[in-house]
Amino acid sequence: xxxxxxxxxxxxxxxxxxxxxxxxxxxxxxxxxxxxxxxxxxxxxxxxxxxxxxxxxxxxxxxxxxxxxxxxxxxxxxxxxx
Numbered sequence: 001x002x003x004x005x006x007x008x009x010x011x012x013x014x015x016x017x018x019x020x021x022x023x024x025x026x027x028x029x030x031x032x033x034x035x036x037x038x039x040x041x042x043x044x045x046x047x048x049x050x051x052x053x054x055x056x057x058x059x060x061x062x063x064x065x066x067x068x069x070x071x072x073x074x075x076x077x078x079x080x081x082x
Contacts, residue, residue: 006068019031019034023076028080031076032073032076032077035070039073042065042069043063043066045062046060046062046063046066
């Protein structure tokens with residue numbers, strides 16, 4: 001079953017999360033930047049000028065997606081902490 005925040009079906013290939021593939025292929029520095037870019041994107045979608053046209057459930061989902069990408073960024077930092 002798809003979880004639009006933690007495990008969206010369209011971001012899983014052969015049972016592997018797309019972010020994990022991106023991190024393996026492009027490295028942690030690139031994946032870290034990608035994660036932070038997605039944090040910005042999802043915060044903007046939830047609060048930007050078009051947010052007034054979105055329903056509250058969609059705004060909450062976008063903020064949860066932003067939080068997920070913050071978790072990805074933290075995981076990268078922790079993995080490279082020594």
